[in-house]
Amino acid sequence: MTIDWNAFTPWPALIGGVLIGIAVAMFVLLNGRIAGISGVLGGLLMPRRGDIGWRVAFVAGLVAAPLLYQLFFGPANTHIDAGFGTLAAAGFLVGIGTRYGSGCTSGHGVCGLSRLSPRSLVATLTFMAVGFATVFVTRHLLGA
Amino acid sequence: MVVVLTALLAGLVFGWGLLISGMAQPTKVLAFLDLAGRWDPSLVLVMVGAIAVGSLAFAVARRRKKSLLGLDMRLPTTRIDRSLVVGSTLFGIGWGLVGLCPGPALVALGTGQAKAFVFVLAMLVGMGVFEGLEQRRARRAPSQA
Numbered sequence: 053m054t055i056d057w058n059a060f061t062p063w064p065a066l067i068g069g070v071l072i073g074i075a076v077a078m079f080v081l082l083n084g085r086i087a088g089i090s091g092v093l094g095g096l097l098m099p100r101r102g103d104i105g106w107r108v109a110f111v112a113g114l115v116a117a118p119l120l121y122q123l124f125f126g127p128a129n130t131h132i133d134a135g136f137g138t139l140a141a142a143g144f145l146v147g148i149g150t151r152y153g154s155g156c157t158s159g160h161g162v163c164g165l166s167r168l169s170p171r172s173l174v175a176t177l178t179f180m181a182v183g184f185a186t187v188f189v190t191r192h193l194l195g196a
Numbered sequence: 197m198v199v200v201l202t203a204l205l206a207g208l209v210f211g212w213g214l215l216i217s218g219m220a221q222p223t224k225v226l227a228f229l230d231l232a233g234r235w236d237p238s239l240v241l242v243m244v245g246a247i248a249v250g251s252l253a254f255a256v257a258r259r260r261k262k263s264l265l266g267l268d269m270r271l272p273t274t275r276i277d278r279s280l281v282v283g284s285t286l287f288g289i290g291w292g293l294v295g296l297c298p299g300p301a302l303v304a305l306g307t308g309q310a311k312a313f314v315f316v317l318a319m320l321v322g323m324g325v326f327e328g329l330e331q332r333r334a335r336r337a338p339s340q341a
Contacts, residue, residue: 056234059227061218065238068217069245075210076246077253082202084263085270087210089298094323098331106203113207114299115306120208121215130220130304132311134294143301143315145290147322150298153283154274157297158210160284161243166250167258171276178281179288186292187229 076163079110088159089114090150153179198265211303217242220303222295229292 079087083106096107118128134142150156153175155164160179164172214220219242227236260269274280291297296304296315304312 053231054234056227056236059224059234059236059238061238062241065217065241066245068213068215068219069242069247070249071209071213071216072219072242072246073213073249073253075206075213076250078202078209079206080253080257080263080269080271082263082265083199083206084257084265084267086272087206089210089302090323093298093302093320094326097320097324097327105200109200109204110207110210111302113204113209114211114214114302117208117211117215117303118220118306121212125216128215128220128303128307130215130222130300130307130309130312132222132294132296132304132309132315133226134222134311136311136314138293139311139315140318142290142293142296143318144322144325145286145293146297146301146315147319147324148326149283149286149288149290149322151283151323151326152279153285153287154272154280156287156299157291158299162246162250163254165243166247167254167271168251171274171280174276175280175284178284179291182285182288183229183292184231186289187226188232190293191230192232 072158072162073166076158076166080163086159086163088155088163090147090156091154091159094151149179199267202265210299211306213246214300214303217245220300222300222304225291225295225297225300229295 076087079085092107092110095103121128155172155175160172160175165176218224218238224236224238228239257269263269298319301312301315301319305316
């Protein structure tokens with residue numbers, strides 16, 4: 053393993069992480085909910101009465117985030133390298149996988165680990181390990 | 197109405213956290229997942245920062261039956277089963293292929309990129325397939341639903 057110290061951005065990472073933690077804290081302390089993005093979004097596909105507004109609002113906040121970010125920090129860098137075919141396949145896997153697994157990086161990785169949930173630890177270790185393995189295969193075995 | 201406003205604000209703050217931390221940059225996420233290449237450890241600190249604040253919040257939330265706005269605390273308790281592991285595996289493959297998970301995908305959508313649109317659309321299709329299969333399963337075994 054070679055650490056890329058030039059790419060390492062400890063302060064923005066830590067400050068951004070704290071902001072994510074603040075969002076999670078607001079959501080659970082005020083709304084009584086886990087800020088799990090796949091769960092909030094997935095719940096909109098089979099909407100129940102009285103359960104739609106806050107989901108739409110949370111998703112809208114995420115989508116609107118770069119617009120307000122630009123006013124203070126300049127253009128938001130979210131450049132995507134992957135091609136359209138890969139994006140469609142990966143998006144499908146992320147959609148179905150996070151729903152079967154009951155969570156993603158936010159619900160299991162941040163919220164679940166914050167409340168010491170054993171099943172979130174299992175889920176997080178699983179998708180992390182598979183993520184590492186997938187990048188190893190695509191970058192080092194297939195050389196894509 | 198207040199609940200909707202707090203959800204909107206939480207979404208915005210979450211999105212800014214993703215943008216500032218670098219979690220919304222697929223290239224940075226892939227550099228973190230590339231242990232055998234030139235590894236960028238930044239995202240470890242994103243998790244450290246988020247969990248440090250999150251664990252304080254959940255320590256408080258755990259002791260309450262109602263949220264500060266008077267809503268029921270909904271903290272899920274489900275088991276570790278096969279679907280948890282299979283689902284997380286499928287998610288890990290998709291995440292490792294492009295470096296996007298659901299939150300950063302929605303943030304990227306807000307920048308108006310066509311590629312983010314394709315990813316989010318495919319993600320919604322995947323979630324829809326899950327809902328369809330679950331409904332069919334529930335109809336077949338109504339006693340377990």
